Amino acid sequence: xxxxxxxxxxxxxxxxxxxxxxxxxxxxxxxxxxxxxxxxxxxxxxxxxxxxxxxxxxxxxxxxxxxxxxxxxxxxxxxxxxxxxxxxxxxxxxxxxxxxxxxxxxxxxxxxxxxxxxxxxxxxxxxxxxxxxxxxxxxxxxxxxxxxxxxxxxxxxxxxxxxxxxxxxxxxxxxxxxxxxxx
Numbered sequence: 001x002x003x004x005x006x007x008x009x010x011x012x013x014x015x016x017x018x019x020x021x022x023x024x025x026x027x028x029x030x031x032x033x034x035x036x037x038x039x040x041x042x043x044x045x046x047x048x049x050x051x052x053x054x055x056x057x058x059x060x061x062x063x064x065x066x067x068x069x070x071x072x073x074x075x076x077x078x079x080x081x082x083x084x085x086x087x088x089x090x091x092x093x094x095x096x097x098x099x100x101x102x103x104x105x106x107x108x109x110x111x112x113x114x115x116x117x118x119x120x121x122x123x124x125x126x127x128x129x130x131x132x133x134x135x136x137x138x139x140x141x142x143x144x145x146x147x148x149x150x151x152x153x154x155x156x157x158x159x160x161x162x163x164x165x166x167x168x169x170x171x172x173x174x175x176x177x178x179x180x181x182x183x
Contacts, residue, residue: 107150
């Protein structure tokens with residue numbers, strides 16, 4: 001596998017990457033045209049690393065390609081492909097975060113309902129009825145599990161998604177700010 005050279009300069013909202021060829025942007029295993037080709041994990045990781053200190057808004061991605069390998073007809077196709085990728089993944093991560101938050105909130109609500117039900121049963125004196133005793137024994141740990149697991153979803157799992165969501169939000173808003181230049 002060929003070694004890819006990425007270098008970036010840390011200016012305000014600019015991410016500048018030096019490529020050996022357009023192929024550095026794409027997966028080595030995908031030979032489809034640039035308009036449909038899968039993006040390279042190395043390329044995406046480098047863009048993400050370079051974008052961490054950038055504010056959301058006008059992030060400018062500047063891709064430098066050797067003068068002899070650059071074709072302006074490819075620039076627009078690749079620009080559209082990048083924009084499409086960033087938008088698709090932004091929407092996907094946004095939906096995933098919503099699902100995680102909804103799932104977590106649902107678990108917390110079920111946990112609280114289970115706690116309320118167990119509390120009501122305890123006041124009914126479950127020692128007189130074996131089924132009520134069983135229900136209390138079942139509901140109490142279930143309530144705590146649902147509550148803690150739901151909070152884990154809300155606090156930690158959604159935070160893990162947030163990093164990718166922030167990256168794709170920055171990059172999807174940079175549609176007009178993806179430029180190619182020769183070196």
